[in-house]
Amino acid sequence: MYTGITRGVYEVASIERRAGVLAYRVALPASLREGLEVGASVSIDGVCQTVVSLDESGVLFEAIQETLDLTTLDSLAVGHLVAVERSSRVGDEIGGHDVAGHVIGTGRIVERTAVGEQCDLTIEVPAAWMKYILFKGFIAIDGSSLTVGKVDPKGRFDLHLIPETLRLTRLGRIEVGDQV
Secondary structure, eight states, rough: OOOOOOOEEEEEHHHETTEEEEEEEEEEHHHHTTTOOOOEEETTEHHHEEEEETTTTTEEEEHHHHHHHHSSGGGGGTEEEEEOOOOOOOOSSSOSOOOOOOOOOOOOEEEEEEEEEEEEEEEEEEGGGGTOOOOOEEETTTTEEEEEEEETTTTEEEEOOOOOHHSSSGGGGGGOOOOO
C-alpha cells in the first residue's frame, strides 16, 4: 500500500527488453534505498513494482506484459523520469489516500492550463470509468493521490495541481497528448 505522496522523480538508468518483460533500473538516492530489500514493493509512476536487485547505482525492477499493457511503463526509456514512492508502513503518516498501485489503465491529457503557479489538467479516460471518478473524490495519477475537480460523465475530469505537486512529480512536465 502507498499513500499517493510521491517522494520525487528519478531517472531511468537502464532498460532491457526481453520476451514479455521490461527490466529497468531506476537511479534512486541512498535515502530511498535505505532499508530497501529484494522483494520489497516500490511505486513507480503509480505501479506497484517488486525490487529485483539493488546496489549503489540504483534499483532493478521487472514489469511483465500484463503490467506493460495497462500502464505507461512500456513507454519508459533511458533518461525518462519516474515518480517514486516507497510502500507505507504501519504507524507512518498517511498524508494522502490509500493507494494500492494496481493500475487498471491509462488516461490521456487533453488540456493543460497554467493558472498562476497552479496547473489545471483535463484527463480523458473511457466513459465507463466515470462511475468511479467523483467530484472531490480522489484518484491516483502516476502514483500521486489527487483530488478530482469537475467531471464530465462522457469521459473527462479535471485536476488542479499546486506548485508542490508540480515540483515533486512528473505532472509539471506533462503535455497535451501524454498518457498518464
